[in-house]
Amino acid sequence: QQPVQSPQAVILREGEDAVINCSSSKALYSVHWYRQKHGEAPVFLMILLKGGEQKGHEKISASFNEKKQQSSLYLTASQLSYSGTYFCGTDGAGSYQLTFGKGTKLSVIP
Amino acid sequence: DGGITQSPKYLFRKEGQNVTLSCEQNLNHDAMYWYRQDPGQGLRLIYYSQIVNDFQKGDIAEGYSVSREKKESFPLTVTSAQKNPTAFYLCASSMKPSGRIGEQFFGPGTRLTVL
Numbered sequence: 001q002q003p004v005q006s007p008q009a010v011i012l013r014e015g016e017d018a019v020i021n022c023s024s025s026k027a028l029y030s031v032h033w034y035r036q037k038h039g040e041a042p043v044f045l046m047i048l049l050k051g052g053e054q055k056g057h058e059k060i061s062a063s064f065n066e067k068k069q070q071s072s073l074y075l076t077a078s079q080l081s082y083s084g085t086y087f088c089g090t091d092g093a094g095s096y097q098l099t100f101g102k103g104t105k106l107s108v109i110p
Numbered sequence: 111d112g113g114i115t116q117s118p119k120y121l122f123r124k125e126g127q128n129v130t131l132s133c134e135q136n137l138n139h140d141a142m143y144w145y146r147q148d149p150g151q152g153l154r155l156i157y158y159s160q161i162v163n164d165f166q167k168g169d170i171a172e173g174y175s176v177s178r179e180k181k182e183s184f185p186l187t188v189t190s191a192q193k194n195p196t197a198f199y200l201c202a203s204s205m206k207p208s209g210r211i212g213e214q215f216f217g218p219g220t221r222l223t224v225l
Contacts, residue, residue, distance in 0.1 A: 002152070030210065041200060041216035042153070055213070087152055091211050096160060097143075097168060098211055100153040 001025055003090045005101035012078045012108045020073040020104045022088030031064050031071040032089040032098055035082075042087060045073070078108045112137045116201050116217035123188075123195070123224050131186045131220045133201035140206050142184035143214065146170060147198040156199075159184055160206065188222065196224045 003024040012018055022031060030049045033056070034042040046056025048064035048071055056062070061074040075082055085105045089098035114135040123129045133142065141160045145153040155168030159178040173192025178184055184203075188195045199220045204212040 032211070032214070034214075041218050042214075044213045044215070047213060049210075089153075096141075096166075096211060097155050097158055098214070099155070099169070100145075102150060102152040 002099055003088055003101040005086075005088055005104050007104060008102075009105040010107070012075075012082075012106065014078060014080060014108060014110055016078055018075045018078060018106060020075070020086050020088075020106070022071045022073075022090070022101055024069045024090050026069065026090075026092050028064075028066065028069050028090050028092055029095070030091055031062075032091075033060070033062060033071075033073050034087045034089065034100075035084045036087065036103075037084040045086075075106070078106075080108050080110070082106060083108045114201060114203055114215050114217040116199075116220050118220060119218065121220055121222045123222065125224055126190045128187055128189050129222065131188065131199055131201075131222070133184045133186065133217060135182055135184075135203040135215070135217075137203055137215060138181070139203035139215070140181070141204045141212075142178070143202040143204075144168075144174075144176065144184070144186045145200045145202065147200060147219075153200065156186065195222055197222060 006021045033045040036042040064071045085103040087103045089100045117132045143158040144156040157176045159165035175187045201217040202214040204214045
């Protein structure tokens with residue numbers, strides 16, 4: 001089942017902060033975050049694993065609440081380059097595939 | 111340079127024709143994936159393969175077929191049975207750390223249009 005992302009879209013001014021949420025109705029083993037710019041391929045940002053392990057870019061911050069089956073991506077002091085659509089992907093125990101949410105479109109303006 | 115390539119970038123097909131999308135990687139990754147992207151729908155998994163000569167259906171496999179004869183190649187065939195094939199198709203690959211899903215590297219995509 002597809003995870004639900006919120007908000008669907010957000011507009012920020014440079015320097016502002018944003019939080020993107022990802023929620024699943026099933027137990028999760030990991031949550032993955034990707035960013036896609038218009039017309040380009042998605043780019044990996046972070047993996048959060050059950051048990052607290054995280055792997056990703058140093059400047060990206062995220063959390064994973066295993067009990068609530070939720071993850072949040074924190075974008076601080078936003079830059080114009082942060083613009084794009086952010087996708088979370090989830091996988092449950094015994095699964096070897098990611099199920100992606102519909103995405104959150106982030107626009108950073110000067 | 112290591113990476114993942116897809117060809118062609120744009121593809122036009124007449125209704126009733128089969129078409130094959132190419133995906134090649136030189137990252138020595140074991141796992142490969144095919145996703146379909148429609149506006150506002152996110153990425154939906156068509157097929158995936160964790161090892162040569164083995165692949166599994168994803169959420170929307172109907173009307174598609176794949177093969178994995180070589181580690182570096184995972185072509186996708188869109189058959190005439192796919193009722194609405196116009197979409198952006200993305201191929202990805204990843205290592206398999208401890209059998210789990212690792213960071214996925216995506217190709218540039220193929221935009222398929224059915225005329």
